[in-house]
Amino acid sequence: MFRRWCIGFVFLGVAAHGADAQNPLAGDAKAAKAGEYEFRINCALCHGLGARGGGRGPDLTRAVKKHTHSDADMFQVISNGIAGTAMPANGTNGQGVGMTDEEIWQIITYIRSQEVKAPGQPLGNAARGKNLFYGDANCSLCHMVEGKGGRLGPELTGVGGSRTRDAIIDSVRNPSRRLAWGLTESTKEFPQEYESVTVVTADGKQIKGVTLNEDSFSVQIMDMNEQIHLLEKNKLLSFQKTRESAMPKYGTDTLSDKELEDIVAYLISVGAK
């Protein structure tokens, strides 16, 4: 019975953090150092070693963040995760140790110490980027943003908020270097990595597309015409999968650096909303 009371208090405590808690370690350099180690262990997988983001998680050195403003918000997000995103609640990714409140505050102190107060403005022009996205650059043939566009590639409405500029540029210039980063196993919700696939069915029909899902015995494919095929592997004449992306490689001859910056600016303008 005593424990249930305790749990109740803990709960209230967390709620209080969310409402108006102050970071008890704010500005403490020693706490920031401890936070850096905690960050490496618990956060760097997605947010990068220096909190500058990566192919999975947003750059946390941006002073303006999408989901958090105050330290208390950040405490809530780290404790409880963000529903509908890959951000897990503390201690729930199935690997590693959950953090104590103190350790979470250390991480927040560290992140604050890394923030760049006056981040550079996007280099490109978002309006021009939008025109390119839906026009000459052909992005929307395969990618959807805010409900408009194709389905063959990843949906990109949120990508400007959750990926760094560098990661987006790299994905356009070298789409096969990393396929759409499937979340790693520990936080994996859905396995789609947009691997390219070519199969030949029993009646000799060839299907090319990307995998939506797959196990040892079946595969679910979207073909280039956005048709979904549900196939049993043992009934196929052939099944070939590559990590060569179905997305064409955009060199500077087809998309100049300036045009690419425009598209990035567009994606950031949408994703940071």
Place this chain on the structure above:
Amino acid sequence: MRACGRDRIGVGISRRCSRVVARGAYETFAQLWKSGASAPRHNALGPAGFSPSGPQGLKASVQCVRNAALEGPLFHGSGGGVARVLMIWLALGLFASTTRAQVTFERLVNSAKEPQNWMTYSGDYSGKRFSGLDQVNITNARTLVAKWVYQTGATGKLETTPLVVDGIMYATAQDDRAFALDARTGRPIWMYQRQIPSDIRPCCGHVNRGLAILGDKVFLGTLDAHVIALDAKTGAVVWDVTAADYRTGFSFTGAPLAVKGLIVIGVSGGEYGVRGFIDAYNASTGERKWRFYTVPGPGEPGHDTWEGDSWKVGGAPAWNTGTYDAVTNQIFWPTGNPAPSNRGEGRAGDNLYSNSLLALNADTGKMNWYFQFTKHDEHDWDATQVPVMIEAAGKHLIAQANRNGFFYVVDRSTGKLISANAYGKTTWSDTKDAEGRPIANKDASPTLEGHTVCPGALGTTNFMAPTYDPQTALFYVTARDQCDIFSTAPQPYEAGHAFYGSAYFPSEDARPYRGFLKAIDPPTGEIKWKFDHTSPTWSGVLSTAGGLVFSGDAEGNFIAFEAKAGKPLWHFQMGGAVYAAPMAFAVDGKEYVAIAAGSAVYAFGLP
């Protein structure tokens, strides 16, 4: 929040057992029961937290136990003659309450004589995870069907291997749940859930891998570092002892091993800088008989393999289940990583007995010999994989597929290394020492910038139980090829806080990560066959006398393979990833294969 409401159990207790076969026997038994000849030993109202179902629920569950005991294989698989003999026993009162439910040490030693039962974590003391049942075999496996599914209501990773004794299944689930089921139907007989403190911080989920059974009790190691005995018929707590303080990082996640009158269990907590140990408790009373510290203290041999005071927080947990050789009365128990797990600075030396195989005298806990797989580990390569006792060319051996990517064969009389061969992708060791043990390359240590090493911290294999099939003489293990970037993060030790010393995450350059089921020939280390999973899996493996190997995958399939060549013969989509190992049992002369996946336990059999 997690602990709220978890004490509300007892819902769903079977109020009625519908099948009463062997009716005459049941009535005789019931009369004896009423007359007191077989009165239950415990008249408690039930385990802590059992109250919602109350005495009525308890009564119902007890009746189910009685029925199940009588409907066991002895009655149904043995014909009228045996049944008549049993009737006479019953009439004479010889059957009493202690017959089938009692699991003696002798039964455990001779478990091969009753293949219908699965009485220890690995199926027998040797750790082979091999079932002598052959009703399900290579000719009929393709017709397997799901017989029942039991939903545990737990979330997270279900790592349990169920036990089955005389028609009753005993298993565990997350947050220290334990339950008993009618093994033919999956209907629950009793359920127990510990009220675990809200501030426990087990490293890798609120998991549990199973129970031990001895006498009329089952035994559970808990997340808050207690060892408890539950009445096998009711789930009532018989004794509860504190092994260590969970607030400093200790916990139990592995299944205990019942040996003679002792319950042997190793502690978890290698991520917190605990000082590891293996304990043995008197099964009747809970009194601790011995403790073996896996990190030697001052004055003890091996203490000088630790720098300064580093031994005090040296880790070397022992969180999986060992094996036992009744002939030499030795327990073989494997240990885990030194702490901090990914940083060797500050603990110069071999760090005994981390990442070692220990041979302990079962009665005293005294060490006869040890073999250390990875010296001075900096990559979290716990050597806690099941040490499987095998016989080859007249030699008594132990085979272990180690997390560090090498397959070791050790002489189990002496602890001397026979062979060590890589069975997966390894980059950390290019040379071996004079004994033949792989030793780490100089550049394998974590760095500030991050350094890629294969295997990664999760290892080539991990806790997933392997199997050795004496019919094919092959060792089957779930393996993965994944490399991690190891980057230092030199945290100071603080009691109860994570103490890794480095961060690691999957190296994208090494993608895609591959997962396999591999069949290894122990004498040569040769991979005889492998099956490519779509992605790495955490499933254990079972072999059976039916010429089959069973395993699961991360995509939720349960798969039957032909043991000789690895051809998949049958599969079933269970709808949840597998983190558990399969086992086999028989009731009423019918073979079942069971495995946990998602939040449920599944049992399969022939139509």
